[in-house]
Amino acid sequence: MRVLVNERGAARLLGRHLWVFRRDVLSGPEEAGLFPVYWGKRFLAWALYNPQSDLTVRAFRFRPTADPVEALLENLDRALKKRLPHLEADPEGGYRLVHAEGDLLPGLVVDTYAGHGVVQVTARALEPLLPRIAQALRPHLKSLLARNDARLRGLEGLPLEVRPLFGRVPEHVVVQEGRVRYGVDLYAGQKTGAFLDQRENRLYMERFTGERALDVFSYHGSFALHLALGFKEVVAVDSSEEALKQAQENARLNGLHPRIRTLRANAFDFLREEEKAGNSYDLIVLDPPAFAKKKGDLERAYRAYKEVNLRALKLLKTGGILATASCSHHLTEPLFYQMLQEAAQDAHRLLDLLHRGGQGFDHPVLLNVPETQYLKFAVFEIVG
Structure with a gap:
């Protein structure tokens, strides 16, 4: 199964923008998932796809692959490797481990507060992959909380929920930032708990x-x-x-x-x-x-x-x-x-x-x- 886009949608992907909106999608599967995107017979990208969302296509790889899930996890591994030296040097600090489109991981945000992680998924196609994502994060975090209570999930047809994924998630942690410390409410703070x-x-x-x-x-x-x-x-x-x-x-x-x-x-x-x-x-x-x-x-x-x-x-x-x-x-x-x-x-x-x-x-x-x-x-x- 594949997603077909029109010339305008193709131009966006060829220009290496990651998004194609519904108006530029000609056809695609009925269900959300990871699918190749084509313009006619020309391959353009692998993308998260959701026919229910106005933001229908979100690309994460512009080269062909036999295993799109592994390609997505490669992007996750690359994002983590960029941050790990900072986490090791500053274990009590607060950092963003994954920044959605900025790390070619659309719809995925992961923050860490003194070693405790908070993940937000706002793309329907990613939802089934959350256990694999959590598994990849486990070696680097003390615990992981799913803060899937963002309004954007409603636009994707996803339920709102907050639940621990692994480890003992504290309600409150203290983060070191330079010469000061501040408290973070992981379960109820703004965004994932604070503004990093x-x-x-x-x-x-x-x-x-x-x-x-x-x-x-x-x-x-x-x-x-x-x-x-x-x-x-x-x-x-x-x-x-x-x-x-x-x-x-x-x-x-x-x-x-x-x-x-x-x-x-x-x-x-x-x-x-x-x-x-x-x-x-x-x-x-x-x-x-x-x-x-x-x-x-x-x-x-x-x-x-x-x-x-x-x-x-x-x-x-x-x-x-x-x-x-x-x-x-x-x-x-x-x-x-x-x-x-x-x-x-x-x-x-x-x-x-x-x-x-x-x-x-x-x-x-x-x-x-x-x-x-x-x-x-x-x-x-x-x-x-």
Whole structure:
């Protein structure tokens, strides 16, 4: 059995994009699985296939193979080998072992927190292979939890569930990140428990010192912890009471609770109120959620990103530092910097770019698949 695509679908695969949408699939099997994809008689790729999903074809190999399951497991082995030296050097750290399309493993994410793994499968064709995947991961992990509760599973016709796959999975683990530690709820935390893609950016922020810093959209206070190593006072702002409780616990865990103050508030309202009150900061971190989750959200999201950055710029002293991020793929890097330029112009501030960052090495980017590059991170000094 094979999947046939039209010329437009073939062009995407020949250009080494991994996705073909339903509108460009001419025919295929009735069930989900691993199937070869053809344009006429020309072989294009082996792919995960699901006729129920709008994202019908997700390629993982562009060469013929007699055993597609083994080819998929080869991709998994290659992804693990890239990370294992870091795991061995930093066994109590948090890392992404598998980054879906970035590792030619569409629909599969695996993270490790101090040696305890969390896996998410969001492709129907991968579901039967989860035992084989777990077996391949077993030598490298103390335990493995399936966090198959992501909304994307519904789009694939998959049930939502959370269950241990092997080992004794703790509800809560402590992860070492540079000079700080933070707690992770494996069963109920956001994503797989925490946000690992900002790890290098959080570590970068340890170089700054001063009196007052502000961490907006702080979640568990991950940036705030690193900032509190060099600032006398750090305010962590988030709209989630549960997230701030974990932030407070993280502060106590590091002996930094005298320096970190948590505040539950809407970020936009808080920044406006701080401006009205005439307050100022030496450094502000903005790490908002993905305002543009789909292309139709982009215009509204652009305004939201600009608003929050403009407000932050007005609160910073001359010589102050703005660290700002976007995890919205649809807000491309050129648009991200255009938005920041407009915010700076409207705030009448002159910015010197100190650092340009993005997602960590364990969240690889495929040049031919722009969707794999989503995180933008920039640090500026206010020079006028």
